[in-house]
Amino acid sequence: MTVPFPDRTGTGPPPGCPAHGGPAPLYGPGLDGDNLPTLYERLRAEHGPVAPVALAPGIHVWLVIGYRELLRLAREEQDFSHDPRRWNLLREGRVPADSPLMAFVGWRPALMFTDGQQHRRMRAAVADALGRVDGHELRRTVRATAERLIDSFAGRHEADLVPHYAHKLPVQVMARMLGVDDRTGRQLAEATAGMAAANADSARASRRMESVLLELIREKRWRPGPDVTSRLLRHPARLSDEEVLHNIVVMIVAGNQTTKNWIATTLRLLLTDPALRSSLTGGHLTVDDALDLVLWRFPPTQNFPARYAVRDMRFGGQDIRAGDMLVLGLAAANTDPEVLPDGARPVTGNRAHVAFGAGPHTCPAQDPARLITRTAVDTLRHRLPDMELAVSEQQLSWASSPWTKGLAALPVRFTAPQSDLATAIPQGESR
Structure with missing residues (x-):
C-alpha cells in the first residue's frame, strides 16, 4: 500500500x-x-x-x-x-x-513482532514468567499500593483518579513484579507515559526506558531474585539480554496502558451508571461482571x-x-x-x-491484568463508598492516540474514607 x-x-x-x-x-x-x-x-x-x-x-x-x-x-x-x-x-x-x-x-526482537517458532519460543518464556507470579502475593501488593495511593489524597476529600490512581497503580505493581526499586519504578512510569503519548517525545521516552531496563537486566544476571525479570533470564528458552529487554518493554507498555484504562473506565461506569453501581452494591453483579462489560463496550485498547x-x-x-x-x-x-x-x-x-486479541498472539498477561484491575476497583470503592464525579460526565476529558482513547481525567469528591478495609470488603469478594 x-x-x-x-x-x-x-x-x-x-x-x-x-x-x-x-x-x-x-x-x-x-x-x-x-x-x-x-x-x-x-x-x-x-x-x-x-x-x-x-x-x-x-x-x-x-x-x-x-x-x-x-x-x-x-x-x-x-x-x-x-x-x-x-x-x-x-x-x-x-x-x-x-x-x-x-x-x-x-521492529523489536520481542514476541509482539515475531511469527511461528520464534514467537512460540518467546511467548513460552513470557507466559511461564508471568504464570509463576503468586496470585495471593500479587493481590496483597495491589491492595497495599492502592491503600498508599488513596491515603496520599484522602485528606483532601477530592482527587483526579486518572493521574493520582489509575495511572500510578499498574506501573508501580508491575515494577514490583519485575523486581525493581521504587526509584526505578518511577523512572519506568515516566518513560511509559512518554511512549504512550504518541508524540514527539515518544522516541526519547523509549530510549530512556531501554536504558533503565538494561541496568536492571545486568543486575538480575548477577543477582537473580523471585521476579519476572529473573525468570525470563533463567528460562530454558535462553532469551538473550536484548530479547529480555524488548519483551519487558512490550509487557510494560501494553500492560500499563491496558490496565490503566481498564481501571479508569470501570470507575467511570460505576460513577455514571447508577443501575450498574446499585447492582454491584446489592450483590446482583460482581466486579468481574463490570470488568467484562468494560471489555465489551470500552476496550482498554x-x-x-x-x-x-x-x-x-x-x-x-x-x-x-x-x-x-x-x-x-x-x-x-x-x-x-x-x-x-x-x-x-x-x-x-x-x-x-x-479485547485481548485472539489466536496465538492473545495477550499472555490478561489474568494478572484482571487481578490488578479487580483489586484496584474493589479497594477504591470500599475505601471511598460515597465518591461521586466532581464534574458532569460531559466535561470528562480524553487522552487521544490511534491506539487508545482512555480518560485523561476523572475528578471525584468524597467524604472521609473508610479506614478499615479488612472489614469493609466481604470475605471472598475479590476472587
Whole structure:
C-alpha cells in the first residue's frame, strides 16, 4: 500500500477505490471515547468489515472492524505476519524515522513482532514468567499500593483518579513484579507515559526506558531474585539480554496502558451508571461482571498494531497488497452486528470479546491484568463508598492516540474514607 492505496494503472485511483475521498483519521483532538463508536459504525456502513484509515498524516492503513475478519487476521499467520519490516510504507521510506508511531510499530526482537517458532519460543518464556507470579502475593501488593495511593489524597476529600490512581497503580505493581526499586519504578512510569503519548517525545521516552531496563537486566544476571525479570533470564528458552529487554518493554507498555484504562473506565461506569453501581452494591453483579462489560463496550485498547499482508489478496471486500498494514480494530469488532445484533448488551459472563486479541498472539498477561484491575476497583470503592464525579460526565476529558482513547481525567469528591478495609470488603469478594 502506498499513498494510501496504490494507483495500479497510472491513470488515477482504482475503480471504486474506498480511500478516494481520503481515509478516516484515527488521530487528532476531534476523536474521543464517546464519539469513536459513531466513527466505527460509519466506517462499517461505508466500507464493510475492512476500512481505510490514517494513523497520522500520510500514514494510511487498513482497520479491520469485522469480528470474523479480525479472528482470521489474528489467527492466520501464513497470510498475515507480525513483522513490521514487511510494511510497504516503511520500506518505501514514507514513514519518518522520528514518527511517534515507530515507538509502537518499529521492529523489536520481542514476541509482539515475531511469527511461528520464534514467537512460540518467546511467548513460552513470557507466559511461564508471568504464570509463576503468586496470585495471593500479587493481590496483597495491589491492595497495599492502592491503600498508599488513596491515603496520599484522602485528606483532601477530592482527587483526579486518572493521574493520582489509575495511572500510578499498574506501573508501580508491575515494577514490583519485575523486581525493581521504587526509584526505578518511577523512572519506568515516566518513560511509559512518554511512549504512550504518541508524540514527539515518544522516541526519547523509549530510549530512556531501554536504558533503565538494561541496568536492571545486568543486575538480575548477577543477582537473580523471585521476579519476572529473573525468570525470563533463567528460562530454558535462553532469551538473550536484548530479547529480555524488548519483551519487558512490550509487557510494560501494553500492560500499563491496558490496565490503566481498564481501571479508569470501570470507575467511570460505576460513577455514571447508577443501575450498574446499585447492582454491584446489592450483590446482583460482581466486579468481574463490570470488568467484562468494560471489555465489551470500552476496550482498554481500541486499536492494536499490527499485521502485514504476506501476499496480494482479497480480504473483507478490499484488495490488499503484500506489505499492507492491517490494524486490529478491537473496539469496533466487539460491536459488529454479527456478534451483538441491534446494539444488544453482552450477556453477563460472556467473554467472547476480542479485547485481548485472539489466536496465538492473545495477550499472555490478561489474568494478572484482571487481578490488578479487580483489586484496584474493589479497594477504591470500599475505601471511598460515597465518591461521586466532581464534574458532569460531559466535561470528562480524553487522552487521544490511534491506539487508545482512555480518560485523561476523572475528578471525584468524597467524604472521609473508610479506614478499615479488612472489614469493609466481604470475605471472598475479590476472587
